[in-house]
Amino acid sequence: xxxxxxxxxxxxxxxxxxxxxxxxxxxxxxxxxxxxxxxxxxxxxxxxxxxxxxxxxxxxxxxxxxxxxxxxxxxxxxxxxxxxxxxxxxxxxxxxxxxxxxxxxxxxxxxxxxxxxxxxxxxxxxxxxxxxxxxxxxxxxxxxxxxxxxxxxxxxxxxxxxxxxxxxxxxxxxxxxxxxxxxxxxxxxxxxxxxxxxxxxxxxxxxxxxxxxxxxxxxxxxxxxxxxxxxxxxxxxxxxxxxxxxxxxxxxxxxxxxxxxxxxxxxxxxxxxxxxx
Amino acid sequence: xxxxxxxxxxxxxxxxxxxxxxxxxxxxxxxxxxxxxxxxxxxxxxxxxxxxxxxxxxxxxxxxxxxxxxxxxxxxxxxxxxxxxxxxxxxxxxxxxxxxxxxxxxxxxxxxxxxxxxxxxxxxxxxxxxxxxxxxxxxxxxxxxxxxxxxxxxxxxxxxxxxxxxxxxxxxxxxxxxxxxxxxxxxxxxxxxxxxxxxxxxxxxxxxxxxxxxxxxxxxxxxxxxxxxxxxxxxxxxxxxxxxxxxxxxxxxxxxxxxxxxxxxxxxxxxxxxxxxxxxxxxxxxxxxxxxxxxxxxxxxxxxxxxxxxxxxxxxxxxxxxxxxxxxxxxxxxxxxxxxxxxxxxxxxxxxxxxxxxxxxxxxxxxxxxxxxxxxxxxxxxxxxxxxxxxxxxxxxxxxxxxxxxxxxxxxxxxxxxxxxxxxxxxxxxxxxxxxxxxxxxxxxxxxxxxxxxxxxxxxxxxxxxxxxxxxxxxxxxxxxxxxxxxxxxxxxxxxxxxxxxxxxxxxxxxxxxxxxxxxxxxxxxxxxxxxxxxxxxxxxxxxxxxxxxxxxxxxxxxxxxxxxxxxxxxxxxxxxxxxxxxxxxxxxxx
Numbered sequence: 001x002x003x004x005x006x007x008x009x010x011x012x013x014x015x016x017x018x019x020x021x022x023x024x025x026x027x028x029x030x031x032x033x034x035x036x037x038x039x040x041x042x043x044x045x046x047x048x049x050x051x052x053x054x055x056x057x058x059x060x061x062x063x064x065x066x067x068x069x070x071x072x073x074x075x076x077x078x079x080x081x082x083x084x085x086x087x088x089x090x091x092x093x094x095x096x097x098x099x100x101x102x103x104x105x106x107x108x109x110x111x112x113x114x115x116x117x118x119x120x121x122x123x124x125x126x127x128x129x130x131x132x133x134x135x136x137x138x139x140x141x142x143x144x145x146x147x148x149x150x151x152x153x154x155x156x157x158x159x160x161x162x163x164x165x166x167x168x169x170x171x172x173x174x175x176x177x178x179x180x181x182x183x184x185x186x187x188x189x190x191x192x193x194x195x196x197x198x199x200x201x202x203x204x205x206x207x208x209x210x211x212x213x214x215x216x217x218x219x220x221x222x223x224x225x226x227x228x229x230x231x232x233x234x235x236x237x238x239x240x241x242x243x244x245x246x247x248x249x250x251x252x253x254x255x256x257x258x259x260x261x262x263x264x265x266x267x268x269x270x271x272x273x274x275x276x277x
Numbered sequence: 278x279x280x281x282x283x284x285x286x287x288x289x290x291x292x293x294x295x296x297x298x299x300x301x302x303x304x305x306x307x308x309x310x311x312x313x314x315x316x317x318x319x320x321x322x323x324x325x326x327x328x329x330x331x332x333x334x335x336x337x338x339x340x341x342x343x344x345x346x347x348x349x350x351x352x353x354x355x356x357x358x359x360x361x362x363x364x365x366x367x368x369x370x371x372x373x374x375x376x377x378x379x380x381x382x383x384x385x386x387x388x389x390x391x392x393x394x395x396x397x398x399x400x401x402x403x404x405x406x407x408x409x410x411x412x413x414x415x416x417x418x419x420x421x422x423x424x425x426x427x428x429x430x431x432x433x434x435x436x437x438x439x440x441x442x443x444x445x446x447x448x449x450x451x452x453x454x455x456x457x458x459x460x461x462x463x464x465x466x467x468x469x470x471x472x473x474x475x476x477x478x479x480x481x482x483x484x485x486x487x488x489x490x491x492x493x494x495x496x497x498x499x500x501x502x503x504x505x506x507x508x509x510x511x512x513x514x515x516x517x518x519x520x521x522x523x524x525x526x527x528x529x530x531x532x533x534x535x536x537x538x539x540x541x542x543x544x545x546x547x548x549x550x551x552x553x554x555x556x557x558x559x560x561x562x563x564x565x566x567x568x569x570x571x572x573x574x575x576x577x578x579x580x581x582x583x584x585x586x587x588x589x590x591x592x593x594x595x596x597x598x599x600x601x602x603x604x605x606x607x608x609x610x611x612x613x614x615x616x617x618x619x620x621x622x623x624x625x626x627x628x629x630x631x632x633x634x635x636x637x638x639x640x641x642x643x644x645x646x647x648x649x650x651x652x653x654x655x656x657x658x659x660x661x662x663x664x665x666x667x668x669x670x671x672x673x674x675x676x677x678x679x680x681x682x683x684x685x686x687x688x689x690x691x692x693x694x695x696x697x698x699x700x701x702x703x704x705x706x707x708x709x710x711x712x713x714x715x716x717x718x719x720x721x722x723x724x725x726x727x728x729x730x731x732x733x734x735x736x737x738x739x740x741x742x743x744x745x746x747x748x749x750x751x752x753x754x755x756x757x758x759x760x761x762x763x764x765x766x767x768x769x770x771x772x773x774x775x776x777x778x779x780x781x782x783x784x785x786x787x788x789x790x791x792x793x794x795x796x797x798x799x800x801x802x803x804x805x806x807x808x809x810x811x812x813x814x815x816x817x818x819x820x821x822x823x824x825x826x827x828x829x830x831x832x833x834x835x836x837x838x839x840x841x842x843x844x845x846x847x848x849x850x851x852x853x854x855x856x857x858x859x860x861x862x863x864x865x866x867x868x
Contacts, residue, residue: 031404078579078583085586087345091345094531095535102568263408263412271402
């Protein structure tokens with residue numbers, strides 16, 4: 001039972017972390033290698049909220065706003081010139097990640113920070129005692145996934161974004177302001193990364209390089225998922241589940257590379273990943 | 278042919294001399310360096326020079342071939358760990374040190390070969406190579422962590438006995454190794470074979486359609502550069518006396534890319550300067566302002582990627598490009614390198630070919646056969662499936678049904694370069710050439726499979742079939758052999774691509790709208806060339822064309838495609854007077 005819950009919640013956490021990256025890759029076809037930095041920024045929003053003595057839940061909107069504003073600046077000044085050079089965009093955003101990491105270090109120091117758990121304690125679920133927060137993460141992931149499907153399927157922005165995904169030239173010819181759609185998408189992506197950073201704080205230690213550890217995993221998942229949130233959920237469940245199984249029964253260290261190796265193999269067999277499914 | 282002698286071999290020999298002088302100067306600096314430098318500087322520079330070797334390997338992959346890689350750190354780490362593990366667990370004596378040297382090169386080469394094989398397969402994407410280059414360091418690092426006492430896990434290995442050279446000796450060893458590898462890299466990238474890397478970066482599909490097996494080249498390159506990185510790891514393990522998991526990590530891999538980018542990708546000297554300069558300055562400054570320094574490097578990196586993607590060396594490169602233009606080889610007519618066809622089977626034989634995308638049938642039941650010397654025009658309105666049919670003849674994975682045979686051999690499952698090797702040349706609708714190369718270099722690419730290029734020098738002769746030289750003369754390109762392709766006009770690029778395809782000595786040429794966008798004169802020239810090729814040289818040609826007057830003038834046979842079906846196959850007379858064709862072209866097919 002614990003194993004199943006571990007698998008589900010690990011997948012949920014991966015999903016939360018990867019959505020921001022997928023949003024940007026799906027619409028803009030750009031790999032945002034500063035994703036790790038946005039996660040870190042979000043986590044430090046939680047730290048700052050705690051320092052100021054505010055309600056820890058306030059960190060969520062704060063982090064989303066901080067991520068979105070920084071995303072606005074990033075899209076305008078760094079990413080926009082690089083749409084035609086996707087490999088260079090990876091590098092430029094990675095460089096930005098270095099810069100943000102150093103700025104955080106200058107501001108907060110390089111030490112590990114601790115924040116209060118948003119939901120401490122455990123709950124009994126079908127006779128198993130389990131971390132309440134991990135269960136909350138599962139709920140949050142589902143809410144995020146549903147919210148996003150609504151955004152994409154049910155709103156005008158989502159419709160425009162889907163138009164840009166399918167055929168950007170046509171979308172522009174039809175009078176859609178594709179530049180604005182790109183900017184807004186990028187802001188949502190970075191905002192979500194900030195949000196994910198806050199949600200991560202109870203689960204990992206917070207330090208200026210924490211984001212990098214999550215970057216590669218979410219990058220792999222997004223590559224496998226392609227453009228679809230459904231595929232991302234599937235990828236998180238399969239690869240995250242495999243990671244938990246390998247960590248439990250083989251070795252935690254090898255568990256750490258399960259996602260990356262499986263993603264590489266999946267992409268080798270089916271270069272489009274799960275997006276065709 | 279003295280009239281074609283535009284050659285000036287002087288710049289090349291001058292370049293060799295310049296390179297020799299630079300190399301000697303660098304060697305001298307490396308040898309006397311320890312007399313002037315303090316311990317700290319010696320330590321830092323030794324390490325930086327080893328890292329500079331890695332930066333060269335990153336540059337060859339990324340700057341020259343266009344494969345963005347974070348994975349060189351993994352090969353470096355593998356080489357360093359192989360050395361350290363051998364010296365720690367087996368012992369240290371001259372024989373074992375020599376064995377360590379061999380293993381530190383061979384093991385990363387094997388890993389590199391395996392990684393390359395996994396990464397580069399027909400249809401693989403650039404992104405995939407980058408993804409794999411992230412996975413490899415992570416896997417190697419995790420293996421090191423899980424290696425227990427074997428690898429020292431997270432604390433690494435320390436306290437083994439390396440080569441007994443002392444600080445000065447290691448400085449000189451690292452420096453000499455760097456100079457040797459830098460010179461070898463410089464010689465290689467300037468050689469005829471080295472230009473293939475640039476050609477792959479420019480236009481990999483064209484390379485494949487010139488019969489070059491680009492995947493094999495990339496796998497080989499990954500393996501060899503893995504070996505070089507492993508050698509750097511050997512030096513590092515000896516010189517530093519300690520290896521740690523970070524040495525193999527992807528963060529280190531990204532640092533290598535940063536140094537290469539700042540120094541200038543696509544030059545060999547740039548990354549060397551970048552690695553040594555940043556390494557040295559980091560060591561000097563990071564004590565006083567550690568985070569600010571990283572911040573500065575990060576900012577500089579972002580700014581450079583956006584505004585000056587070719588790095589600090591870009592200005593120098595611009596200078597070199599100008600110098601490069603003007604060195605043109607001498608044209609020499611070559612006897613045919615390809616054996617004459619012996620098969621009795623039709624040159625091209627298509628039976629019941631089908632192509633569909635999902636339920637949408639683009640081609641249906643196409644049966645067509647072509648004999649040597651024929652000039653077959655493929656006509657039909659837009660969307661009739663002409664280009665798709667061309668693709669099915671040159672890519673064994675394209676068709677969804679039916680069979681395509683070349684000289685009796687089915688091409689099913691073959692990749693383009695294998696099909697080209699069987700005597701098919703394809704000219705694309707939009708001229709597909711190599712923008713960063715000169716005219717002569719493009720032509721040499723076309724000869725790569727018939728006439729293996731040198732890996733050390735630039736040849737001052739260019740051997741081409743007589744027909745190719747004739748077309749060059751007709752188009753005036755023979756006077757522009759040293760000109761960069763990016764400076765050519767649209768029509769000149771079309772002609773160049775045609776000469777490239779003819780230089781392959783194909784038995785069958787496929788031409789997709791070779792006259793689109795050309796002037797009347799250029800059109801007539803190409804028409805004449807095609808007639809000569811087919812009627813006199815016995816080459817067969819299939820031509821997709823919209824200009825019916827042009828088609829009528831030159832074709833020996835016309836095939837009409839309409840809505841994915843072959844509706845007519847006959848002589849010029851038959852087709853021009855046919856009612857169906859009149860209907861299709863006047864749009865009256867629906868009455």
